[in-house]
């Protein structure tokens with residue numbers, strides 16, 4: 116809905132100048148009429164002594180018309196000056212304000228690439244322009260992420276939904292029978308959809324900082340031992356070695372043990388998936404050089420990651436080999452969850468790999484928990 120536009124800035128400025136000039140002229144006229152004649156008479160008496168009534172009338176008339184003339188000339192001069200000032204101010208202020216309003220309208224209409232450049236006319240305008248441009252680029256990046264997320268989500272859902280639809284059709288037509296294989300497929304596809312929904316919720320909550328983190332001092336060796344114990348069976352089944360090297364005296368980190376458990380489980384799950392039998396995976400921990408964080412690393416001797424893919428693997432739905440990784444059952448959200456969870460703790464994540472076939476190392480850093488003061 117658009118509101119009535121009303122009078123423009125230039126007209127309002129000019130009206131204000133007219134009011135000031137008229138008020139000034141009226142005041143001048145009143146003061147001149149109230150005190151002018153007395154002072155004038157006084158001066159006249161001192162200079163010319165007593166004058167006849169006719170002379171006095173004549174001189175007073177001359178005084179009044181001189182005053183009226185000068186006040187009228189002054190009023191016209193100030194109105195001309197007012198017009199010039201409003202034209203100048205309009206050009207300097209109303210034009211940029213108009214440009215900003217136009218840009219705001221474009222933004223409201225969904226053109227998020229809109230930016231404004233405004234000439235240097237004061238700190239307030241500079242702040243306004245900077246804030247507007249910052250708001251526009253934030254909206255633009257949110258919009259890009261939203262579009263990509265929706266597109267990826269639709270893409271991820273398509274396969275399981277198509278499989279489910281195909282099987283249901285087959286069941287209806289009697290081509291497929293309800294045996295354990297069919298039920299297995301249906302279960303796997305519904306589980307995949309359910310996991311997709313869970314993962315998307317987890318990553319959104321973490322990225323929007325809406326997670327309830329129960330932070331406490333957790334001994335590093337306990338964190339690692341719990342994560343390793345949880346995945347030991349899977350490693351043994353595949354024949355991949357699993358080792359933990361946690362030096363003594365590492366102390367504690369300030370963390371939510373369940374969330375960091377989830378992070379380590381994700382990293383260990385990836386390492387297991389991408390390491391062939393007889394390879395190995397090692398979890399190690401060390402205090403950083405600055406001694407304010409602990410670095411936990413999960414390294415494997417597996418297939419490695421090509422350098423061109425490394426910068427993207429923490430993005431949602433990113434997989435190095437889309438077809439193969441999806442066949443493994445992954446939807447490419449695991450590392451996005453890892454990143455969001457670690458960053459919610461105030462930590463950082465990184466990945467390095469010497470290239471295909473030469474293993475990968477995923478490192479997370481977590482803030483060290485300050486030791487309890489000794490009584």
Ligand SMILES: Nc1ncnc2c1ncn2[C@@H]1O[C@H](COP(=O)(O)OP(=O)(O)OP(=O)(O)O)[C@@H](O)[C@H]1O
Nearest residue numbers: 385386389419428434435440445446447448449450
């Ligand atoms: N240890 C690893 N070795 C080699 N490649 C890896 C390793 N960890 C992750 N990747 C690559 O990074 C991609 C993204 O990993 P991520 O954990 O986000 O997704 P995913 O494991 O495919 O699916 P999800 O974790 O959602 O089940 C993987 O598809 C894989 O290509």
Ligand SMILES: [Mg+2]
Nearest residue numbers: 385445449450
């Ligand atoms: Mg994963």
